[in-house]
Amino acid sequence: MTFRTTLTAVAFAAACSAAALAAFQHDAHAQADATKPAAAGGKNDHGLDIVKNPYTDNAEAIAKGKDLFVSKACSGCHGAGGGGGMCPPVVNDTWVYGSDDTTLFNLVKLGSTGLQGKGYSRIGHENVVGDMPPFASIVTDDELWKMLAYVRSRYAGDPAAKNW
Numbered sequence: 001m002t003f004r005t006t007l008t009a010v011a012f013a014a015a016c017s018a019a020a021l022a023a024f025q026h027d028a029h030a031q032a033d034a035t036k037p038a039a040a041g042g043k044n045d046h047g048l049d050i051v052k053n054p055y056t057d058n059a060e061a062i063a064k065g066k067d068l069f070v071s072k073a074c075s076g077c078h079g080a081g082g083g084g085g086m087c088p089p090v091v092n093d094t095w096v097y098g099s100d101d102t103t104l105f106n107l108v109k110l111g112s113t114g115l116q117g118k119g120y121s122r123i124g125h126e127n128v129v130g131d132m133p134p135f136a137s138i139v140t141d142d143e144l145w146k147m148l149a150y151v152r153s154r155y156a157g158d159p160a161a162k163n164w
């Protein structure tokens, strides 16, 4: 049973990587004009600049973020509405490394390996465990904040667990 679950997880991870590769190829001309992250000041426990999403609850940015979530291939792994697919859901209150803006912003930019390189380790476990690919060269910071504003708008977890 355990063995079978592991195999399934490996298959999911492989499928995830293939999708990521396709995203990289598709977006080879990715923009290099990343705007500066919205700095909130200070560093977190991992030495990362503490940043805050400037677009939380901004309807226009959320609508743009929804389109980006599809066009940048996030939905291919996380499901159209972020509810999970072959990769973990991004709308529940189980967060692999934490739920704050700084953690999510860096996870998407650096990928799982990059974030772990900053001293993070998995603290929450979703139905599927795999690596998130790095998107720093595929999306601008501005696009990323809009996508994360969309993800926040889809949040269906315990309201008391919100820290953004």
Ligand code: HEC
Pocket: 015, 016, 017, 018, 019, 020, 023, 069, 072, 073, 074, 075, 076, 077, 078, 087, 088, 089, 090, 094, 095, 096, 097, 098, 104, 107, 108, 112, 122, 126, 129, 130, 131, 132, 133, 135, 139, 147, 148, 151
């Ligand atoms: C190749 C598949 C894949 C793609 C494409 C992908 N992700 Fe992920 N994502 C993952 C996996 C797998 C994890 C879990 C990471 C871990 O456990 O280390 C994850 C984790 C996350 C998390 C944290 C979820 C949690 O529960 O803690 C967020 C937020 C996220 N991804 C957003 C995005 C966004 C935004 C995009 C598009 C720019 C994107 N992802 C594209 C596979 C993917």
